[in-house]
Amino acid sequence: MTATTDLPRLLQLIWKGTRSASSLEGQMLDFKTEKGSTKETAQDLAEAAVCFANANGGLLVVGVTDNGTGPGSFVGTTSNADDIRTRIHALTEPPLVTDVAEHRHEGQRLLTIRVPQGLDVYATKKGLVTRRWNDQCLPMRPADVSRLDDERRGNDWTAQPTDRTPSDVDSDAMLRVRNLLRGTPDATRRRLAEATDVDILHALRVVTETGHLTRAGETLLCQNAKSANDEILVYQYRPTPGGEATAVRRWGTPLVLAFAEAIETISARNGITPVNTAGGQQLQVEDYPSVAVREALANALIHGDYREKRPVQVEHSPEVLTVASPGPLVSGITPRNILTSGSRARFPSLATALRTLGLAEGLGQGVDRMFREMVRSGRSVPEVKEEETQGLGTRVTFRGGPPNARITRFIADLPDTERDDTDTLLIVRMLCEQRTVTASQAADVIQRDIEATEAVLRRLSSGEAELLEPTAGTALRKKPTYRLRGGALASLGPAVKYHRRATTDVNKKVVDHVREYGTINNATVQRVFDVDVYQARDILRDFVGREILVRVSEQQRGVAVKYGPGPSFPEKRTRRRVRD
Template sequence: MADEVEQALRRVRSGTTARKLETSTLDFKQASGKLKDTLVNLSEAAVCFANATGGTLVLGVADDIAGPAGIVGTSMDPDTVRHGIYERTTPSLDVVVTRLTFEGVDLLRVDVPEGIEVVSTSTGRYCWRRGTDCPPMTAEDVGRLREERRGEDWSSRSSRVAAGVADPSALVRVRELLQAVPTDGATALRASDDRELLSGLGLLTARGRLSNAGVVLLGRREASAQPEIVYQHRKAASGEADTILHLHGPLLVAMQRLLEAIELRLTATPLNLTGGQQLQVQDFPMAAVREAVMNAVAHGDHRTGRPIQVEHSPDWLTITSPGPLVAGVTPENILRHPHRARFRSLFGALRHLGLVEQVGLGVDRMYREMLRVGRNPPRITEDRDQVSVTFVSDQPNMRVARYVNQLGPERRDDLDVLLILAVLRRRRSVAASAVASVIQRSLDDTQALLRRLAEGEAAVLEPTQGTAHRRQPNYRLRGPVLAELGSAVAYHRAPSDERDRKIVEHVQEYGSINNRTVQNLFDVDVHRGSAILRELVERGVVIRTSEQTRGNAVRYSPGPEFPVSARRRRER
């Protein structure tokens, strides 16, 4: 965090207001006129961080003043601040306060650890850090966080429901899943009777009752019960739903029906790779969708009684689970935060069934499946009531898919590499400070990664000439990488005038052109080829002249706005 604080202070000095630089783990404060007011303000901010993932307060920086004048400094004593926060929090927070001098101005840095217990101010106010805000916590928020921090597991508690209430269809599904798990233990469980099966999965209590996890995954449901999952499909993103499924019954069975409903409505785009390989790219990669569904099942707060909601259209697919992210996990650190299960017993049963991994690689896989074919990663959002994962059905990019496919397995599967490539497809160069938040690593780790990707024969990056001498240079894609990615790079596309010239010359010589020819001329995929031809038709440069209306073979000939000189040369 030391580099992040120093980097932020430099940006304040250079003209950015401190408020714009605050993050979920960094906050700037200015001393009030009265010592007591300052300590109350700092104590509330410390409580806010302690009930989230911890963070750093910097005292002596104005929120809304840019430039050197924004670094106002402070004369407060570190021990006064440390004791003031200790006395004004319950249980008392022991923060680390150090003096920090920036360009001759004295500041205080307050490092707040993540709380072991839920923390409040001495006046009983509970709050937590959400993005850059510090909203109050509800009684439900406090109770949930207290259970998670004490290691209490609701899913392992007795539901007081007899083991015989397990749904037969769910038990059949359990045995189907165990058949695909290649361990002796799974084979033995599959062959055991129902009671031994439930016990082996950790879904029975010592008194032979189903645990809450057992009821969630396998328990029978009344016909009038709330559905476990609600699925809506629309043929257009803003249209009426043409399919609404209320999936009742055990969650394990409802989940399988959901995945079948989604996969039934997916379409695939063929991408031709090097070496004659062909890749079928779905609207939404099913591997990524499956991981998002499993995350909703494994980490959703099933105590709320609210269903998992899925909205599906050709343009986007959103999976929303009840409850916030597990304590300590945020959208800004979800790729790097150590795996933490909300309900250990429930998660353990899913792991035995081969549906989740102990190390929690699901989010990484969601990102990787989208980035490998040139799409944007999923968007993860959270509020206190729910978590949503949204996939956007961007067109797959053939150039990116080809390039990633020919990388060695280490880099092809390296999420950091894929994220950096995605950034540099949009920006000519980046420094570690611009990439760190994207890959969710520290500045030092990000700088080391960029340096590693610029070394050796297989280097994909290089420092820009004007910044190579800096401690944190700007990096750009190397020439050979740019050449391979071609039109997949936003700033590397052929100018429209040059593109028009090539198309006009082809039509002059051959009388017409089709999509397949456009793809070959500019090395673009079928969708980009269609867009180029559609633009030329709208401008009147060409018109469709074949009876065929769809496909690569549709032919286009000179239109009313086709260059006159070119038309005359062709007529001669």
């Protein structure tokens, strides 16, 4: 959901006094008021427009105060839309084209200024270069300006030549390259593994016409690459997140060896929890799914900015694993669109080489895979953040701890198409936390627009999986409210936070059933409480443990075992007749 499409709702929140404008501002929305003069107003808006253009674009709303709530926050504006558009164009370098329009809210005249994501790096005529960072406009360092300029112009720093030649390639790194090529699914690349070193380097596109290695080739395959920091990767293991590191590894180039050894080091300390499915299959659930960790580390090494001369850092404990890389996300990608923005390399030359080796995802599915594998393992989704720590950086955080086995079993039993669908798994995870979901709520989570999200919800309510159903009161609406179907609720059981029953309610229903029919079994408990076989078993065990029920059938195992009144079965109370 964008700030533009959601603007009427946001303005209504301010008008009703529910929220202040400042609390609604974010990466792509800012509220402004007129200054003392037209000149000052235009300068202020030009600076804000530059800030948005150097990030991912955004919306300026003129005529609403930052602080305060209610109708008093709407002070309106008398500025002319065409004049503001012209002045922003004149006050920015290169000239920035914006879309300025009038907007009426409860009789108040406002202006909306839609700022596109820039194709260049923008500044004001006074030389101010800023970039939107959450709800602030922060000055850009020269290194930030250079990086953004390269990305927007398509300049690839790693494609530049070095003074290294193919003879400088590390022999162990080339051996690793050949092994990687042999393991790829593509027959052409497998045959390439038997080619000469020079032919392989040309196939990886890391050699220039003059026979020199590019920065990508040097970083990937040579020791002591000048193009990268002395340490490109640092790993620390801590028994607890705040404890002392008990294992530390540091790697320099070649990158291809550092990556492989780091994955092995993480795997050696990655615990496994066995989980049995209803079909009898045993799943080996890792503390941190190796596929997810591999993708996070590959992304950090491919997209991290080597010009920062800082290493990728991995911090590992049983509870938390983080992968931090130097530099922000690639221009145009944010934590809010990272699932659906597609693959966009900061350094195309380096990314192409790693893709050829099978170490990088070529279709923009790497981040998708991280989210999907974490949900499959019964854990929360990864957290992706941009932060300022000794310069801009990107951090991916995985939460460990015991897996939620119910979610793991449930997903393992889904049809293949849904089990491999990230949208499906994220919506299931949402509905383990909240009772219902709408397209507008789910849109932010699966990072799609509302119409596409509604299509996903409808598919899950009518497709092969039949996971969802519209609530009774909204079924006829164009965009209903959805909830999990009874079967899904039963399978997920305690994984669904709101799926709890009061002990008194369970006692009453079980006792009433036994009084009426004499016995009860597992299958009956499943039907009465809408639970699966395991939850029904636990309910019956509790009653047997309290001697409210005892086994009364000769059969000792299975859902058909019958239970009847035990020594502590409550006697039926009779009402005393009141005489007149």
